[in-house]
Amino acid sequence: MVALTLEKVGATYGRRVVLSDVNTGMLRGGGLTAVIGPNAAGKSTLFKRIAGLAAGPGLVQLSDTAKGPEAICYMPQDTGANAVLTVYESVLLSAKQGSGWKVKDEELAEIDRVLAALRIDDLAFRGLGELSGGQRQLVSIAQALVRKPEVLLMDEPTSALDLFRQIEVLGFMKRLSAQSGMAVLIALHDLNHALRYCEDTIVISNGSVVASGPTPDVITTEMLKSVYRVEARVEACSLGRPVVIVDDSIQAA
Numbered sequence: 001m002v003a004l005t006l007e008k009v010g011a012t013y014g015r016r017v018v019l020s021d022v023n024t025g026m027l028r029g030g031g032l033t034a035v036i037g038p039n040a041a042g043k044s045t046l047f048k049r050i051a052g053l054a055a056g057p058g059l060v061q062l063s064d065t066a067k068g069p070e071a072i073c074y075m076p077q078d079t080g081a082n083a084v085l086t087v088y089e090s091v092l093l094s095a096k097q098g099s100g101w102k103v104k105d106e107e108l109a110e111i112d113r114v115l116a117a118l119r120i121d122d123l124a125f126r127g128l129g130e131l132s133g134g135q136r137q138l139v140s141i142a143q144a145l146v147r148k149p150e151v152l153l154m155d156e157p158t159s160a161l162d163l164f165r166q167i168e169v170l171g172f173m174k175r176l177s178a179q180s181g182m183a184v185l186i187a188l189h190d191l192n193h194a195l196r197y198c199e200d201t202i203v204i205s206n207g208s209v210v211a212s213g214p215t216p217d218v219i220t221t222e223m224l225k226s227v228y229r230v231e232a233r234v235e236a237c238s239l240g241r242p243v244v245i246v247d248d249s250i251q252a253a
């Protein structure tokens, strides 16, 4: 099973340092890891740095991979729609990225499977430009999955989805990572999604990792106060699951 380790990883845009000294233990495939933190903390930048799309110091180490650097797939937060392509064409194009143009039957079957699993098979022959924001987000997930990554970096993949779709997609990703051994890192703003679906959580604040480990150990009242500047409680709901209840924001003195 693939494993990802970050050693003293930083990222810069020109001369501006936006991420520094990120170290992780070995992030093993087979589960979901949440990457959380306030706006502009550096979550997307961390993903871009891991995917080789941002410059910076440190080591991004992949082990036990069958594909090498090709194993990593970054699903960006904003996905511009190319109005010329249909959903099916855009997913096919993504599947063929980096390989030849000959299309095998099993590749088409895989596209059908992924579209059906995400319940967007009915959109297959619609133009990307005529989709809603949520539909476009589901297509982006399909484009990432057909590439069969070993490490998938999903940047706020449920931000445009309705409640049903959010839990459906996150539940699907959890099952898929367990079955396939894929390592999935997900940038999330909904901390209850992190608590419910992600075994581990990494907290980024001001370009540094300020906490990491098993999600219930990381998402605490103290962390919510120091990182998010909110008064909040983490309590068991009637089903026994931990949930974040936010009471108020903490105003700067």
Ligand SMILES: Nc1ncnc2c1ncn2[C@@H]1O[C@H](COP(=O)(O)OP(=O)(O)OP(=O)(O)O)[C@@H](O)[C@H]1O
Residues within 6 Å of the ligand: 013, 016, 018, 037, 038, 039, 040, 041, 042, 043, 044, 045, 046
């Ligand atoms: N291309 C860029 N050039 C210069 N600065 C950038 C660039 N992209 C991002 N930044 C800056 O880097 C910092 C981190 O941004 P990043 O997008 O990684 O944050 P984030 O944690 O993903 O935020 P959000 O939750 O708002 O999506 C911010 O201060 C942002 O303004």
